[in-house]
Amino acid sequence: MKRETKTKKYVMKTVEIAFAAIFGILNLLPIFWGVVTSLKNPREINAFPPKILGFLPTIEHYEKILSSGFFRCIINSVVYAGLAIALGVLLGYLAGYGFARRNFPLKKLAFFLIVVGIPLSTGSSVLLIPNYMYLMNLKMANHWFTMPLIYTAYNLPMATWLLISGIKAVPGELEEAALIDGANQRYIVTRLIPPLVKPSIAAAALFIFIGAWNDYITASVLVTGNELKNIQMAIYDYMGFFGQEWGPLTASATCAVIPILLVFTFLGKQLVSGLTAGAVKG
Amino acid sequence: MKSGKKRREWLGGFYVVPAMALLIMLLIIPLLYTVYCGFFQYKYMMKGNYVGLDNYIYCLTDSTTRNAFLTTLLVTIAATVISIVVGLILALWIDKRGGFFAYIIELIGLVPWVISMVVAGLLWRWLFNGDLGLFNVILKFFGLDPIYVIQNKVSAVIALIFVMSWRTIGYAMILILAGLKGLDGSLLEAAKVDGATAVQSLFRIKLPLIKSQVLLATIVLTVSNFTNNTVPKVLTSGGPVNATNVITLEQYNLSFIYYEFGKSSALSVLIMLVVTIIIACYIKVARYEI
Structure with missing residues (x-):
């Protein structure tokens, strides 16, 4: 009897490990294989059977894309994401404070806009044609500020949402005590609260970064030309340009994935808790 | 004193005015515009005559658009169901395990969701590629005939559903795990x-109690x-012969x-309108309070 349960436990454990392995391989294989391909020379890429390891790595594909304007697109994406994070965190923080601490007219309606904005901008392609028509007519498309503004707007609902719950978690007595000590409102908003809600600010920044860095479709209709192209647009355009040359294609994909995975490794915890932290009331 | 407090409120x-101004300018007004x-005829960006409901009638009767809608419905439902079912199983599993192991699985599960859709589409396209793609290399290794996944109508749809579910399984898992x-x-x-028994407590206690969490994950994934x-644009470009031409690609084209x-x-x-209906369900399930 005892031995039987022991074997059963053993089998369960093996099944579990196998399950975890399959899950890990399925999730990471595309990226792994992309990186491997990007480091092979064209002859190795076309070789059958393909080598997983033990080939002479080359950076020729990286040199090729970097010499064809890819670096400019990386910089554009960095600038777009940076501006969107700065503006989004600032506006989201102020709005979060207002929602968490004050009762003002039309508060319910304003909050409704935040709640609706989250799913609306996840499917940003709903807003694709509307924003194209609208910004074209206002002559607001094709500027350096077009994409940062759009990315801020698309990710602001989520950022505000995260900051509301962050600020709500700070006890109100703290503010009252500061007021009694003679602090003014400006001190409270600019000095007292921000250090206390650092994790929420980090989570908000992270969500804006992912949204801005990964967007392809919105940028592809709102900006044109090499000066304004972002990294995802560059990768997509390479698919037409390089066709079946998988070396440069996977090299550009690798470049786009590295910063995301870096940020994700260090702030993964914030991301997981941001996704779940009171996102819903059961 | 009291009026002072009221004034402060x-x-x-x-505090919310700047954020609201931006959202109204870039989310609400464009939608209304x-x-x-939609009531006018357009030649590129030049507004023409008022045509009433003609554009709507076109969209509802045109066979390409209708097929695109049906394709979207199939892909959306299939991908969402797969993500939720697998995500639920994974969530139940790692909830039982807990600890560092669970954290690693959570992180690995989110990788497909944090990388861009262009990159994900491109990498899978490479894996499914003709003779050189890893998928067919593996098939050949086992002595099977290669499948040209993207070139074949049925397999292209399956591949699209597969990649879309692959992207969101971890996300579904995280949302359900929170519940x-x-x-x-x-x-x-x-x-x-x-x-x-374990089965009884699963079906009688756990599942009923996380019902709204699962429902919310379902709604979010359906919209997305x-x-x-x-x-679809990157993986199959709507082909072959419109087999994966989803409604948003039709709209783009x-x-x-x-x-x-x-x-x-x-x-x-x-x-x-469809998205609004889904979001209405979302708000109803989420029961937000402020």
Whole structure:
């Protein structure tokens, strides 16, 4: 009897490990294989059977894309994401404070806009044609500020949402005590609260970064030309340009994935808790 | 004193004004503007005559659009169901395990969701590629005939559903896991003491209690899959022969290939209506409070 349960436990454990392995391989294989391909020379890429390891790595594909304007697109994406994070965190923080601490007219309606904005901008392609028509007519498309503004707007609902719950978690007595000590409102908003809600600010920044860095479709209709192209647009355009040359294609994909995975490794915890932290009331 | 406090509360509204201004400018007004545009004929961006509901009638009767809608429905439902079912199983599994192991699985699960859809589409396209793709290399290794996944109508649809589910399984898992972590442990303990089997406590206690969490994950994924056009655009480009031409690709093509902005505006409004219905369910389930 005892031995039987022991074997059963053993089998369960093996099944579990196998399950975890399959899950890990399925999730990471595309990226792994992309990186491997990007480091092979064209002859190795076309070789059958393909080598997983033990080939002479080359950076020729990286040199090729970097010499064809890819670096400019990386910089554009960095600038777009940076501006969107700065503006989004600032506006989201102020709005979060207002929602968490004050009762003002039309508060319910304003909050409704935040709640609706989250799913609306996840499917940003709903807003694709509307924003194209609208910004074209206002002559607001094709500027350096077009994409940062759009990315801020698309990710602001989520950022505000995260900051509301962050600020709500700070006890109100703290503010009252500061007021009694003679602090003014400006001190409270600019000095007292921000250090206390650092994790929420980090989570908000992270969500804006992912949204801005990964967007392809919105940028592809709102900006044109090499000066304004972002990294995802560059990768997509390479698919037409390089066709079946998988070396440069996977090299550009690798470049786009590295910063995301870096940020994700260090702030993964914030991301997981941001996704779940009171996102819903059961 | 009291009026001073009231004034302070009123002035509190100014904190949200900048954010609201941006959202109204870039989310709300464009949507209303599209509703307006949908009633006119367009030649590229030049507004023509008022045509009433013609654009809408076109979208509802045109066979390409209708097929695109049916394809979208199939892909959306299939991908969402797969993500939720697998995500639920994974969540139940790692909730039981807990600890560092669970954290690693969570992180690995989210990788497909944090990388861009262009990159994900491209990498899978490479894996599914003709003779050199890893998928066919593996098939050959086992002595099987290669499958040209993207070139074949049926397998292209399956590949699209596969990649879309692959992207969101981890995300579904995280959302459902949050529900499981919020469960009252003493309840499960009590059931165990009363002699409930693992299966019983799963179906009678766990699942009913995380129902709304699962429902919310389903709704979020439905919206996201329904409006996803990047993955189909990169993975299959709508082909072969329109087999994976989803509604958002049709909308994109109407605008930027045929320059029929009146029709594409009407189609955008129709897509928006579907999304609005789904979001209404979302708000109902989430029961937000402020």
